[in-house]
Amino acid sequence: xxxxxxxxxxxxxxxxxxxxxxxxxxxxxxxxxxxxxxxxxxxxxxxxxxxxxxxxxxxxxxxxxxxxxxxxxxxxxxxxxxxxxxxxxxxxxxxxxxxxxxxxxxxxxxxxxxxxxxxxxxxxxxxxxxxxxxxxxxxxxxxxxxxxxxxxxxxxxxxxxxxxxxxxxxxxxxxxxxxxxxxxxxxxxxxxxxxxxxxxxxxxxxxxxxxxxxxxxxxxxxxxxxxxxxxxxxxxxxxxxxxxxxxxxxxxxxxxxxxxxxxxxxxxxxxxxxxxxxxxxxxxxxxxxxxxxxxxxxxxxxxxxxxxxxxxxxxxxxxxxxxxxxxxxxxxxxxxxxxxxxxxxxxxxxxxxxxxxxxxxxxxxxxxxxxxxxxxxxxxxxxxxxxxxxxxxxxxxxxxxxxxxxxxxxxxxxxxxxxxxxxxxxxxxxxxxxxxxxxxxxxxxxxxxxxxx
Numbered sequence: 001x002x003x004x005x006x007x008x009x010x011x012x013x014x015x016x017x018x019x020x021x022x023x024x025x026x027x028x029x030x031x032x033x034x035x036x037x038x039x040x041x042x043x044x045x046x047x048x049x050x051x052x053x054x055x056x057x058x059x060x061x062x063x064x065x066x067x068x069x070x071x072x073x074x075x076x077x078x079x080x081x082x083x084x085x086x087x088x089x090x091x092x093x094x095x096x097x098x099x100x101x102x103x104x105x106x107x108x109x110x111x112x113x114x115x116x117x118x119x120x121x122x123x124x125x126x127x128x129x130x131x132x133x134x135x136x137x138x139x140x141x142x143x144x145x146x147x148x149x150x151x152x153x154x155x156x157x158x159x160x161x162x163x164x165x166x167x168x169x170x171x172x173x174x175x176x177x178x179x180x181x182x183x184x185x186x187x188x189x190x191x192x193x194x195x196x197x198x199x200x201x202x203x204x205x206x207x208x209x210x211x212x213x214x215x216x217x218x219x220x221x222x223x224x225x226x227x228x229x230x231x232x233x234x235x236x237x238x239x240x241x242x243x244x245x246x247x248x249x250x251x252x253x254x255x256x257x258x259x260x261x262x263x264x265x266x267x268x269x270x271x272x273x274x275x276x277x278x279x280x281x282x283x284x285x286x287x288x289x290x291x292x293x294x295x296x297x298x299x300x301x302x303x304x305x306x307x308x309x310x311x312x313x314x315x316x317x318x319x320x321x322x323x324x325x326x327x328x329x330x331x332x333x334x335x336x337x338x339x340x341x342x343x344x345x346x347x348x349x350x351x352x353x354x355x356x357x358x359x360x361x362x363x364x365x366x367x368x369x370x371x372x373x374x375x376x377x378x379x380x381x382x383x384x385x386x387x388x389x390x391x392x393x394x395x396x397x398x399x400x401x402x403x404x405x406x407x408x409x410x411x412x413x414x415x416x417x418x419x420x421x422x423x424x425x426x427x428x429x430x431x432x433x434x435x436x437x438x439x440x441x442x443x444x445x446x447x448x449x450x451x452x453x
Contacts, residue, residue, distance in 0.1 A: 021425075022182075022422070022425050022426065025180065025181050025182050025425070026181070026182060028176075028177070028180050028181045029177055029181035029182055029183070029188065032173055032176065032177050032181060032185075033188065033189070033192045035173065036072075036081070036170065036173060036189055036192060037072065037192065037196060039074075039079060039080055039081045039166065039169075040071070040072050040073060040074035040077065040079045040081050040193075040196075041077060041079060042079050042080050042081075043077060043078060043079055043080075044078050044079065044080060044082065044158075044159050044162050044163060045155075045158060045159075045162070046148055046149050046150055046151075046155050046158070046159070047078045047142070047147065047148065047149070048146075048147050048148060048149050049077075049078075051145070051146060051147040052076070052077075052078050052142070052147045053076070055145065055147060056068065056075075056076040067084075067086075067284050069193070069194060069197050069407060070084060070086070070190060070193055070194065070280070070407075071084040071193055072192065072193030072194070072196040072197060073193075073196065073197060074193070078142070078147075079166070080162050080163065080165070080166035081166045081167070081169075081170060082138065082163055082166070083131055083134055083135055083138070083163050083164075083166065083167045084167070084170065084189075084190075084193070085167070085170050085171065085174065085186050085189055085190065086134075086281050086284065087127050087130040087131040087134055087167050088123070088127045088167065088170070088171045088174075088186065089186070089277055089278065089281045090130050090281050090282070091123050091124075091126035091127040091129075091130055092123055093278050093281065093282070094126055095119060095122055095123045095126060096334075096337060097333075099119070099337075100337070105119065105122075124171065127167065127168070127171055128164070128168065131163070131164040131167040131168065132160060132164050134163075135159065135160045135161075135162075135163035135164045135167075136156070136160045138159075138163065139155075139156045139159035139160050139163070140156065142159070143155070143156065170189060171186075173185065173189070174186040174188075174189055177189075182418060182421050182422050182425065183414070183417060183418040183421055183422075184414070184417065187273070187410070187413075187414045187417065188414065188418070190277070190410060190414070191410060191411060191414045191415070194407045194410060194411060195411070205219060205222075222393075225390075225393075226408070229386060229390070229405070229408060230408060230412060232386075233386060233408065233409060233412040233413075234412060234416070236268055236269060236382050237267070237268075237269060237412065237413060237416055239267065239268040239269075240265045240266060240267055240268070241265075241266045241267075241268065241371065241375055242263040242264065242265050242266070243263060243264040243266070243355060243368070243371065244261065244262075244263050244355065244356060245261070245262045245263055245264055245348065245353050245354070245355060246260070246261050246262075246353065246354055246355075246356060247260040247261070247262065247351070247352055247353045248352045248353075248354070262353075264344070264368075266371065266372065266375055267375075267379075268375055268378060268379050268382065269379040269382060269383065270335050270338070270339065270372075270375070270376065270379065271330070271331050271334040271335050271338075271376075271379065271383075272413050272417075273409055273410050273413040273414065274330065274334050275326075275327045275330035275331045275334060275380070275383055276327055276383060276387050276405075276406045276409055276410070277406075277410070278326070278330045278334075279323055279326035279327045279330055280323075280406055282326060283312065283319065283322060283323060283326065315391055315392060320388055320391065320392075323387065323388065323391075324384050324388060327380060327383050327384050327387065328380045328384065331376055331379060331380035331383060332376055332380070335372065335376045335379075339372065341365045341366075341368040341369035341372060342365040342369075344365070344368055345360070345361060345362070345364040345365035345368060346361075346365075348360065348364060349361050349364070355367060383409065385405075386405040386408065386409050387405035387406050387409060388405065389405065390405040390408065391405060391406075
């Protein structure tokens with residue numbers, strides 16, 4: 001019965017609602033997301049909302065439209081969560097990259113849970129620094145662009161502290177969701193921001209069809225493309241490359257264990273949604289700063305920043321090239337970060353396992369690394385295709401940003417991860433009952449018959 005429930009997502013959610021602990025986790029997740037959505041409507045003090053709305057309307061087809069879609073409209077409203085979780089993601093990128101070259105951070109990775117806590121603490125400090133820098137830059141840009149009611153040093157301080165505090169609260173909220181809810185907290189916050197913009201995107205699409213700006217046949221084709229790409233993403237995310245592994249006969253004490261066969265499963269996309277998020281965060285930061293500082297003046301620096309902004313806009317050739325290159329680099333980087341082929345080969349050798357036709361030890365590590373490199377290359381090509389092809393469609397046909405490849409990939413991967421974690425919680429809930437039932441059946445089979453001793 002448990003397996004039947006876990007194989008059906010709808011049944012899993014229904015069963016989760018009847019389980020006390022999981023229901024508590026789901027309610028905590030829902031409450032946390034409600035708090036986040038409420039915060040996106042709390043505006044930074046002293047903002048001229050009409051000027052800000054006019055500015056973002058003019059920039060709706062630029063890189064700021066993508067930033068705003070990730071933040072669930074918080075940036076357009078200049079709320080206390082305007083900076084979102086991007087500073088935290090950027091800080092995670094920096095710390096993880098430094099962990100490959102800085103000896104102290106490399107030692108933290110080997111210390112287990114204690115090292116992870118130290119790395120998390122460093123990531124928080126780095127997040128504070130980036131949030132202060134980005135919030136202060138956005139506050140100056142708002143003041144220079146005439147989007148502030150009463151500017152000055154005092155307002156700059158208030159706005160910087162407000163937006164920085166909002167980012168730190170989201171970081172804390174994401175950690176609480178990961179610990180007390182279901183799914184990865186930061187990913188769930190990003191997902192809620194994207195999903196919150198879907199009704200508006202659909203209404204704008206229907207409005208474009210009714211006004212004649214978009215042909216009905218193209219709208220139907222757009223729906224078919226979205227459904228097709230979604231199905232393709234689900235198929236690829238479930239795809240695996242399995243390497244056969246054989247275990248030799250071994251003796252433990254007086255017992256001889258026969259050889260067994262198993263496999264090493266490798267996903268085609270082992271890095272998940274991390275590469276496009278990392279690439280987006282690195283591209284969004286300079287483009288956003290350039291778009292902000294390019295407003296309100298006609299100086300040479302402003303003209304240069306306007307050119308930078310135009311070159312990095314959504315769908316522009318430079319943006320496509322940089323985005324593709326960053327996705328490719330981060331896919332290989334993150335895969336190498338989370339999986340060590342040499343360490344896996346050593347563990348197989350220590351446990352008496354081997355890959356048929358491959359010598360244990362170094363050759364096994366080289367073989368696994370070769371397979372992993374090919375899989376990573378195809379995975380990077382898949383991510384680039386999903387993220388870049390809809391971007392060309394968005395820039396050429398004016399499709400809403402919520403239909404972008406990055407947003408779609410985030411939705412698919414995060415929802416699949418959420419369901420996997422929910423099923424894991426359900427399995428852990430059913431496990432004691434299943435074990436008890438197995439023990440009862442085993443004791444019944446092994447019980448002596450009446451009159452036997």
